[in-house]
Amino acid sequence: MTSVLIKNAFIATADDEQPIIREGSIYVEDDRIVEIGKNVKSKSAEFVIDGKDRIVLPGLINTHVHLAQGILRGLVPDNVTLIEWLRDWVWPLQGNLDENIMDISTKLTLLEMINTCTSSFVATSINARYGVNRVVENVYRSGMRAAIGKQIMDIPGYADHPQMLHQGLIEDPQLSLKLFNDLFSKWNGKDDRIWIWFSPRTPGAVSDDLFRTIAQIVKEKGSGVTMHLAEVRDDIRYFSGRGTTPGKFLKELGMVGRKYVYVHGVWLNEEDMKIFASTGTSVSHNPSSNCKLGSGIAPVTKMLKNGVNVALGTDGGPSNDDYDLIREMKLVLLLQKVSTLDPQAIDVFTVLKMATYNGAKAMGIEKDVGMLKKGMKADIAVFNTRAPHMFPRLQPLSNLMYSGTGNDCTDLIVDGKFLKKEGKVLTVDEEEVYEKADEYAAELLSRSGLKYWM
């Protein structure tokens, strides 16, 4: 049996019954939280963290991660629109990725997420050319929890732009289905940490028949789905061209429900929100990406008011460019306040839940994960508060969200095991990533026929 005791820390639980515990302790045995509160009985453990200079949160949950894009960070100019960004840069790069470059991109992304205290994530758009089994293997070895979305498509387009997809990313739907089935039987549910989902490319890249097939398999197997949706105005033009809206379209195809996570949702209308709310469908909000690509400000407060489960995501290396959820939290707070001209629109507690409990709900694991509470799985994020930007420390949660970054993370525990301990990531080989990332990115750029833009 392994045990961990975190003592005398400021704890933000994401649990409405007891959101804050000052000078609180958490005692963990194996993979579960056994005790939490001001007066825990257990006084010793195999590993003890002195919480004097620490704030403790549930492990953060990133509901939109491109593992293939860690290696693309900074490679794409910052003055192109989404369509150009995809067609002329991101897709040529991803269409030239091979298994070895993907290996380093995956490890780099996992390293950054663990380093910034993310415990769980939803991975999108895993293409056959990336070496799907190796991707899942790397995620498993990192110790994180993840729903991994196998890409599927049968039209090489995007929204109402046909034939737009790069040749290297086109995948036969029968192959995608086969790879999904193989991965599902090998990995799904492994150690309560790995789940295999579908990641349909986008509306405009998947036929109605294929959407129906996906929905049927998901229902039979209890799997999940993640897909980009209503990110830019072009997406809505595609739906209105078909006389429908994103929500109505997906409902008709049976593509709504628990463990359906639609990403961005910037241009959803209220009717769509009601469809998502009534079916338990989730939206992953990615504010940095929406800002950088000029996509718009997602109506988060309106979605929440309508009862939609809104979780948080970072998106990828060329659109954010970091995988740090603490920075994302600040942006949600600021954007919602300024876009509604109302400082009361949203608060730190709501946004903390978006980055934890709502994420767990989106992944369908909220019974075990997403809160610090007795009996829950031990997924725990610990941050340093002994730094200038954290003082005075009377309201550490507010300080962390408005003034901190993920780099303040000192320890991350997932399933009762340390993935980061005393500032050092334990489960991804940092040196290997640093040694290869620059060289592999340069190789990828030249292979794609692209040039340095600066």
Ligand SMILES: [Zn+2]
């Ligand atoms: Zn994305």
